Amino acid sequence: MLGVEKNKVALVPHDEGxxxxxxxxxxxxxxxxxxxxxxxxxxxxTAIAGISAKxxxxxxxxxxxxxxxDFAGMEAAGYEYIGERIDxxxxxxxxxxxxxxxTHHVGCYPENSENCESAVLFCNYLNEHPECxxxxxxxxxxxxxxxxxxxxxxxEAKSAxxxxxxxxxxxxxxxx
Numbered sequence: 001m002l003g004v005e006k007n008k009v010a011l012v013p014h015d016e017g018x019x020x021x022x023x024x025x026x027x028x029x030x031x032x033x034x035x036x037x038x039x040x041x042x043x044x045x046t047a048i049a050g051i052s053a054k055x056x057x058x059x060x061x062x063x064x065x066x067x068x069x070d071f072a073g074m075e076a077a078g079y080e081y082i083g084e085r086i087d088x089x090x091x092x093x094x095x096x097x098x099x100x101x102x103t104h105h106v107g108c109y110p111e112n113s114e115n116c117e118s119a120v121l122f123c124n125y126l127n128e129h130p131e132c133x134x135x136x137x138x139x140x141x142x143x144x145x146x147x148x149x150x151x152x153x154x155x156e157a158k159s160a161x162x163x164x165x166x167x168x169x170x171x172x173x174x175x176x
Contacts, residue, residue, distance in 0.1 A: 002055035003101035009144045009154045011052040018046040021057055025104060029061060032073040038062040038111055043119040048126045051137035052144075059106045060116045066091065069108055079106060088115040118166045125169040136161060 001021055004010045022042040030037055044058025045051055063069055069091060071081055079093040088109070095104035109116040126133040139161055147154040 001057050001103035003097060003103035004054045004056055006100045006102060007149065007151050009148050009151050010054060011140060011144045012055050013052055014048075014050050015046075015055070018053075018055075018057065022047070022059070025057055025059055025106075028077060029059060029106065032070055032077055033061065033063065033108075034070070036063050036065055036068045036070070038064050039116075041116070041120050041123075043123050044105070045136075045140065047123045048133055048136070050130065051126070051133050052141055056102050057104045058119075059104065060119050061106065061108045062111055062113060062116055063108050064111060066108070066110050074106075079104070089113060090115060121169040122162055122166050125165055132165060136165075 001018075002012065019042070026040050026042070029040060039062040041047075041060045042058070043060045044056070045053030046055070046057055066089070074081065074093055077095075079095045082092040082094055084091050090113070091108040093104075093106040093108070094102050095106070096102045107116070126136060136158075139158060143154050143157045147157065
């Protein structure tokens with residue numbers, strides 16, 4: 001993965017090779033976490049065909065036991081543990097390269113995580129609806145030019161679009 005500097009927003013056109021990079025990461029992560037993996041998914045914009053994305057591989061893993069996450073194994077493989085998001089229960093890991101460039105984001109979620117389910121539904125829906133994917137890509141490009149040095153503001157500005165798509169995907173269309 002090309003990667004992006006911490007807190008920066010830099011988009012590139014979709015790369016078909018991202019699917020192969022995901023498969024390699026998936027195999028590696030399954031080897032590290034072993035039988036604790038319940039599900040593993042390619043999420044984020046690199047998982048959506050044809051759209052611009054930050055070249056950072058996002059992987060969502062549902063674990064059978066948060067307590068049994070192999071933190072030492074993840075660290076040995078180059079994943080830095082960032083911490084737990086109290087609101088979601090997600091344990092977040094980042095892999096990067098020299099210069100503070102993030103290349104991989106891995107979230108380990110407890111079973112039945114609504115946040116993980118939403119991330120998967122969002123990607124699946126956009127892959128099934130290229131017109132919505134194109135709208136999302138256009139929004140991302142607009143926001144990246146507005147917030148090139150503020151990834152948090154960029155993410156927050158996308159949140160309403162994401163929430164709407166997730167609601168549609170769940171069959172609970174908002175403001176219909």
